[in-house]
Amino acid sequence: MKELFLPPELSCEISEIYASMATAYDEVARAITLTCEGCPDNCCDSYFLHYTYCEWAYLWEGIRALDDARLDRIMQRARDYVEQSRVLIARGQRPQIMCPLNEDGLCGLYTHRLMICRTHGVPATLTRPDGQHLRFPGCFRCQEIVKATYAAETDAPAMDRTILYKRLAQLESRFLGDKRGLFPKIKLTIAEMIVGGPPRDIKTNRN
Known part of the structure; x- marks a missing residue:
């Protein structure tokens, strides 16, 4: 099956969505005086799952730009992550393993990091399609503040994720097109997205 590439216009649009996320995040972080400076924790060891093919493809845009030596290191860390997390999950434990993209405490693919990596930290709200209103408290340091x-x-200000998630969902629909309903739902860590390779198209009778 052929690899799924983001068209240039969708790649630009996902970058714009991410920029909007950064602006909304920074506004709330400033309001509650939250910074990552001096934090004893690193959010990159959080067990985050990702759900969109467009973000998976966008991540691989960044991966393709890596030199071979760096890619080899990341790939090996990703394989180790997948193996270790499977063992922990089988034991009923939630994995807390450093993301394979983390290098010396920082994201090695910062410009291509995914949505949850960009929004985690500050308080946030989300109104689901069924009307249910959710609130997320933010990271441990945020909760202390x-x-x-x-x-x-x-009473604390919160980042409203609703419109940003809607924009990403609309982009996902355009990316997968009329075959969207045929693609299996995904729930993958970044490590699994790396080890599994870039997303691929599906076979249909029209292919």
Whole structure:
């Protein structure tokens, strides 16, 4: 099956969505005085799962630009991550393993990091398609600041993820086109996206 490449216009659009995420994140972070400076934790060891083919393809845009030696190192770390996480999950434990893209404490593919990597940290809200309203408290440091500063958690400003998620979902629909309903749903770590290679098209009777 052929590899799925993001068309240039969709690649630009996902970059714009990510830029909007960064702006919204920074506004809330400034309001509650949250910074990562001096934090004893590293969010890159969080067990994040990703759900869109367009982000998977965008990640591989960045991976293709790596030199061979660096790609080999990342690929080996990704294989180790997948193996270790499977063992932990089989034991009923949630993995807490450093992302294979992390190099010396920083993301080695920063411009191509995915949505959840960009939004994790600050308080956030989300209104689901069924109307259910969700609120996320943010990272542990954020929760400490909110508890010390606000009378109630809901008094703290929060990043509304709803419109950003909608834009990403619309982009996903355009990326997969009329075959979207035929693609299996995905729930992958970055390590699995690396080890599995770039996303690929599916076979249909029209292919």
